[in-house]
Amino acid sequence: xxxxxKYSFYDLMRSRWSYVYFAFYLLLGIVLLxxxxxxxxxxxxxxxxxxVLVPLIGTIFGxxxxxxxxxxTELLLAQPLKRSSIFLGQYLGVALSLSMSLILGLGIPxxxxxxxxxxxxxxxxxxxxxxTFLTLIFTALAFNIALSNENKIKGFGYxxxxxxxxxxxxxxxxxxxxIMFEDYPLDKVSLIGTMLxxxxxxxxxxxxxxxxxxxxxxxGAVFKQFFGTSFGLIVSFSVLIIWVLLPVWRISxxxxxxxx
Amino acid sequence: MVxxxxxxKKFGKNKVLKGVDLHIxxxxxxxxxxPNGSGKTTLIxxxxxxxxxxxxxxxxxxxxxxxxxxxxxxxDYLPQIANFPxxxxxxxxxxxxxxxxxxxxxxxxxxxxxxxxxFLDKKLGNLSGGTKQKVNLVLTFMFDSPLxxxxxxxxxxxxxxxxxxxxxxxxxxxxxxxxxxTSHIMSFVEEVSDEIVFILEGKIYFKGTIQDxxxxxxxxxxxxxxxxxxxxxxx
Amino acid sequence: MNKLFIFLVAILLAQxxxxxxxxxxxxxxxxxxxxxxxxAQDFDTIVIKKGTYKEYNVIVDKxxxxxxxxxxxxxxxxxxxxxxxxxxxxxxxxxxIINVGTSYTEDYAAIRVKNSKNFVIxxxxxxxxxxxxxxxxxxxGKVFHNKIIGDAVEEYNSGNGIQLxxxxxxxxxxxxxxxxxxxxxxxxxxxxxxxxxxSSLNIRYGLHFMFSNDDVYQDNEFSNNGAxxxxxxxxxxxxxxxxxxxxxxxxxxxxLLKEINDAEIIGNTFEENTIGxxxxxxxxIIYKNNDFKNNGWxxxxxxxxxxxxxxxxxxxxxxxxxxxxxxxxxNVFDRNYWSNYTGYDLDKxxxxxxxxxxVKLFSYIVNRTPETIILLRSMFIDIIDFSEKVSPVFTxxxxxxxxxxxxxxxx
Numbered sequence: 005x006x007x008x009x010k011y012s013f014y015d016l017m018r019s020r021w022s023y024v025y026f027a028f029y030l031l032l033g034i035v036l037l038x039x040x041x042x043x044x045x046x047x048x049x050x051x052x053x054x055x056v057l058v059p060l061i062g063t064i065f066g067x068x069x070x071x072x073x074x075x076x077t078e079l080l081l082a083q084p085l086k087r088s089s090i091f092l093g094q095y096l097g098v099a100l101s102l103s104m105s106l107i108l109g110l111g112i113p114x115x116x117x118x119x120x121x122x123x124x125x126x127x128x129x130x131x132x133x134x135x136t137f138l139t140l141i142f143t144a145l146a147f148n149i150a151l152s153n154e155n156k157i158k159g160f161g162y163x164x165x166x167x168x169x170x171x172x173x174x175x176x177x178x179x180x181x182x183i184m185f186e187d188y189p190l191d192k193v194s195l196i197g198t199m200l201x202x203x204x205x206x207x208x209x210x211x212x213x214x215x216x217x218x219x220x221x222x223x224g225a226v227f228k229q230f231f232g233t234s235f236g237l238i239v240s241f242s243v244l245i246i247w248v249l250l251p252v253w254r255i256s257x258x259x260x261x262x263x264x
Numbered sequence: 265m266v267x268x269x270x271x272x273k274k275f276g277k278n279k280v281l282k283g284v285d286l287h288i289x290x291x292x293x294x295x296x297x298x299p300n301g302s303g304k305t306t307l308i309x310x311x312x313x314x315x316x317x318x319x320x321x322x323x324x325x326x327x328x329x330x331x332x333x334x335x336x337x338x339x340d341y342l343p344q345i346a347n348f349p350x351x352x353x354x355x356x357x358x359x360x361x362x363x364x365x366x367x368x369x370x371x372x373x374x375x376x377x378x379x380x381x382x383f384l385d386k387k388l389g390n391l392s393g394g395t396k397q398k399v400n401l402v403l404t405f406m407f408d409s410p411l412x413x414x415x416x417x418x419x420x421x422x423x424x425x426x427x428x429x430x431x432x433x434x435x436x437x438x439x440x441x442x443x444x445x446t447s448h449i450m451s452f453v454e455e456v457s458d459e460i461v462f463i464l465e466g467k468i469y470f471k472g473t474i475q476d477x478x479x480x481x482x483x484x485x486x487x488x489x490x491x492x493x494x495x496x497x498x499x
Numbered sequence: 500m501n502k503l504f505i506f507l508v509a510i511l512l513a514q515x516x517x518x519x520x521x522x523x524x525x526x527x528x529x530x531x532x533x534x535x536x537x538x539a540q541d542f543d544t545i546v547i548k549k550g551t552y553k554e555y556n557v558i559v560d561k562x563x564x565x566x567x568x569x570x571x572x573x574x575x576x577x578x579x580x581x582x583x584x585x586x587x588x589x590x591x592x593x594x595x596i597i598n599v600g601t602s603y604t605e606d607y608a609a610i611r612v613k614n615s616k617n618f619v620i621x622x623x624x625x626x627x628x629x630x631x632x633x634x635x636x637x638x639x640g641k642v643f644h645n646k647i648i649g650d651a652v653e654e655y656n657s658g659n660g661i662q663l664x665x666x667x668x669x670x671x672x673x674x675x676x677x678x679x680x681x682x683x684x685x686x687x688x689x690x691x692x693x694x695x696x697x698s699s700l701n702i703r704y705g706l707h708f709m710f711s712n713d714d715v716y717q718d719n720e721f722s723n724n725g726a727x728x729x730x731x732x733x734x735x736x737x738x739x740x741x742x743x744x745x746x747x748x749x750x751x752x753x754x755l756l757k758e759i760n761d762a763e764i765i766g767n768t769f770e771e772n773t774i775g776x777x778x779x780x781x782x783x784i785i786y787k788n789n790d791f792k793n794n795g796w797x798x799x800x801x802x803x804x805x806x807x808x809x810x811x812x813x814x815x816x817x818x819x820x821x822x823x824x825x826x827x828x829x830n831v832f833d834r835n836y837w838s839n840y841t842g843y844d845l846d847k848x849x850x851x852x853x854x855x856x857x858v859k860l861f862s863y864i865v866n867r868t869p870e871t872i873i874l875l876r877s878m879f880i881d882i883i884d885f886s887e888k889v890s891p892v893f894t895x896x897x898x899x900x901x902x903x904x905x906x907x908x909x910x
Contacts, residue, residue, distance in 0.1 A: 007364055018351055044793075044816050045838050056878050075347035081314055082343045083364055084336030175879035182871050183864070190870040198873055207876060215875055218795025218818035220747045221773040222869045263275070263315040 005089035012097025029109025059142040066146025067163040088256035099143040134206045144251035191226040265290040271320035282466035298463035342404040344415035350389025370406040394420040524548035547571040567593035580607040590619040599628040608633035630658035638667040649679035663688040681707040731757040740766040752777040821857040828895035836904040855903035858894040860887035
């Protein structure tokens with residue numbers, strides 16, 4: 005698997021898309037920092053970008069890589085290699101190169117800006133960790149979609165739909181549910197609702213840092229325990245890890261059963 | 265060498281293999297023939313483990329292939345369409361495959377044989393179909409495995425390379441290897457194969473030598489024999 | 500005979516010097532503060548040497564200066580009030596007062612000033628207290644540089660650090676107050692100055708104002724208090740350059756303004772509070788040059804608030820800038836800097852070309868269904884906020900800053 009990871013990674017490092025992605029983040033980081041000159045504002049803007057764009061790019065890129073690397077996959081399938089290691093290797097290749105573009109693209113301008121002496125370093129690290137998690141999760145989801153759909157157009161369609169659903173529609177339904185049942189105690193429901201969507205979960209993690217003052221304004225005891233202690237942080241990270249493992253596990257199951 | 269029992273496979277509603285029983289002994293060249301969509305490639309891919317059968321068992325070298333994928337190391341496989349990652353150089357591709365399977369020195373001899381030296385530093389995306397097929401052949405023959413499966417090996421080859429391929433197949437046969445071939449070029453099949461396996465509508469219609477086929481169909485030559493099977497069954 | 504001797508000595512002393520020094524120590528002739536006061540003449544100075552004095556109910560009934568040397572300990576042994584000043588012109592300086600008695604019927608204080616003028620209470624350290632410094636119906640005094648460290652846990656059985664009741668013209672400066680109920684509490688006290696104090700980690704309010712007019716407080720720091728600072732039912736209060744920090748909780752705010760009129764709130768910093776300023780029924784208040792930074796809600800306006808003006812403030816990275824619960828707006832927002840502003844400045848005059856609407860639709864939703872706060876910063880919320888911005892339905896449509904600044908205000 006590691007060898008396949010290596011070749012997928014090299015392959016991607018050679019493709020211009022990784023550079024486009026890297027350059028995009030580099031540019032974003034530079035624009036935010038040096039044109040704005042305000043680290044706190046930059047971190048908040050970055051959060052919005054990471055919550056929305058990283059899943060989108062992860063999904064699109066994952067699906068695209070899967071369909072575009074069919075030849076490579078076929079070549080590998082012709083070799084005596086384990087199915088699951090072929091796909092997990094490719095998955096990790098994509099996910100890691102995307103994560104690397106993200107971390108380096110944003111990290112370099114921030115380091116130059118003097119991040120290490122800044123108090124925002126924890127906020128910023130949290131952003132990068134969350135971004136990496138989202139990349140891992142959404143690339144895995146994209147691979148799942150692609151593995152289940154031979155038709156490229158369909159695969160892309162489902163991928164965009166998935167992103168749209170988790171990034172926007174889910175929150176709309178969530179909000180409507182909360183407002184509809186506002187007479188009932190909702191703090192548990194709202195926390196569970198958050199756990200079920202990796203984008204919401206990551207957003208919450210960042211809220212813990214950026215908006216703790218507002219979050220603590222709410223009375224619910226469960227909320228208070230969740231946001232007021234390290235409990236929330238631990239639970240959020242655990243659930244994020246589950247969110248990575250589940251789709252990865254399905255990639256390996258699905259790839260074993262698929263015909264080529 | 266390969267034993268297949270009651271093999272079934274369907275894709276959606278389309279039943280491709282409907283109970284294939286086949287035994288292939290060690291040594292010799294076997295051609296798998298059949299009209300388009302008869303299930304040749306599906307059969308071969310089943311043996312390779314790329315297609316998961318709905319029903320039936322396949323044994324390669326005495327091992328049930330469901331249990332472990334280790335048997336794949338005993339097979340060299342030439343895929344039908346030579347699709348390679350286009351931004352890889354030929355040299356790198358060969359190096360990568362060696363890295364993934366095992367190291368060998370056979371590749372140098374094969375590169376020389378197919379006159380591929382000038383292309384080693386070129387990207388695979390820039391190669392012609394024939395050259396790609398030659399690279400494909402190098403990748404297949406550079407490992408010394410007892411079972412060789414060739415899916416349409418002649419595609420795009422020029423006459424000289426075709427002769428070299430035939431020679432290569434004979435050399436491997438002489439080593440006592442088992443070679444499975446699918447092809448549409450009847451003359452090629454007639455020339456190289458010891459036995460043919462004819463698949464029709466998901467079943468083995470005929471298995472035996474070309475002579476047996478001619479006798480059975482009462483046709484004077486191989487091509488007509490095949491044609492008569494098809495017309496009789498589709499009429 | 501003995502009494503006569505002391506009497507003669509006292510007369511002698513009084514005759515030779517206008518103001519005498521009386522020393523108190525465990526081995527001195529006078530070994531308690533009470534004795535010293537009893538024997539002192541008006542305007543004498545009592546010097547208390549280092550040591551522990553177990554005394555309570557000490558009444559200072561003549562104009563005296565009581566000075567502690569190297570912080571002598573006055574231990575009330577939790578029996579009641581420790582020092583009560585009932586005379587004018589008293590100075591108490593440099594004592595370490597501990598163990599004030601707790602009572603549910605009487606407000607025992609470490610030191611109480613009652614019906615007095617021209618008092619100075621300074622350099623005291625108060626610990627294990629119920630009430631700390633209690634100024635009652637007194638005027639023209641000074642409470643300076645005291646350190647009050649309580650151990651309050653519950654509101655009902657704890658007292659306030661510094662309390663003023665019906666007092667006037669008192670300066671409260673450079674005090675450090677922690678872990679009491681209310682750090683500083685003023686009721687019916689006018690023309691007082693509260694300056695350079697630090698009041699933090701108190702159970703209820705860092706500063707609490709009731710029915711007190713014409714007071715100034717400036718350069719104070721209030722942080723981590725249970726509910727922040729409350730200013731209620733008062734007029735003409737001036738609040739300058741204070742820092743309100745990290746007051747977190749359901750009913751916590753930097754400042755609570757309730758029924759306040761004609762106040763000036765200038766140059767303050769509100770940082771990381773659940774609510775920066777909570778305003779209820781307050782009119783004609785000027786908010787100028789304040790920094791609102793990383794608060795949950797920078798300003799929450801409830802109930803009728805008229806003719807307030809928010810001018811040249813910085814609203815930086817608050818989860819919500821302004822929350823409003825009515826559709827009517829009579830307040831002015833002008834030339835503020837809003838970090839959430841996304842407009843542009845094509846004519847380069849430093850003022851954004853499109854007005855900024857500080858009230859978001861989402862703050863209404865959160866107000867109605869608090870659990871929805873978990874959707875903060877979601878893209879869906881951004882979309883509905885945007886649509887509300889384009890055509891306001893729920894928010895007052897004249898509530899906007901027509902001149903939002905492109906760069907932070909500096910002063």
